[in-house]
Amino acid sequence: MLQVRGGDRRAFEALFRRYTPPLVNFLARMVPERARAEELAQEVFLRIYQARDRYEPRARFSTWLFSIAHNLALNELSRSYRKRERPLEDPVVERMQDPQPGAEQRLEGKRAARAIEAALARLPERQRAALLLRVEQGLGYAEIADVLDASSASVKSLIHRARESLLARLDEPES
Secondary structure, rough: OOHOOOOOOOHHHHHHHHHHHHHHHHHHHOOOOHHHHHHHHHHHHHHHHHHHHHOOOOOOOHHHHHHHHHHHHHHHHHHHHHHOOOOOOOOOOOOOOOOOOOHHHHHHHHHHHHHOOOHOOOOOOHHHHHHHHOOOOOHHHHHHHHHHHHOOOHHHHHHHHHHHHHHHHHOOOOO
């Protein structure tokens, strides 16, 4: 990022290529539509580029990046709630890693993935963000605390409650 601050466009392109996939994945789990998550990811990079002269490396770049993304996602959710839009109930299901599973295994895997995505979507935003930043992005508690503007103890509590809530929802009988 220091090279970007110095005006190196190739360095910015490298950051964009490296961080776009995890950023879009994070945002796609925070906002209801993947297309909107991709737009928000572009907005994150636009803001980073516009603020490049003011960048100070106090924390890891990824912490700054996900802080911006988290704030944009919360703004987006706030706007959608004001418009009385509801998040989509049909979650994105990722393909199973086993290249040759049987039809029954594929179906069960898709059901499990849908159940996890649905349970994740029902978590409060801060719990969902904390859990995704920890599990999917591999951020530490202190970094997540910076992103969410919270204490490390609060982050640990958010993650614990998110996991407990997910387990409880996954144990609920299907209706």
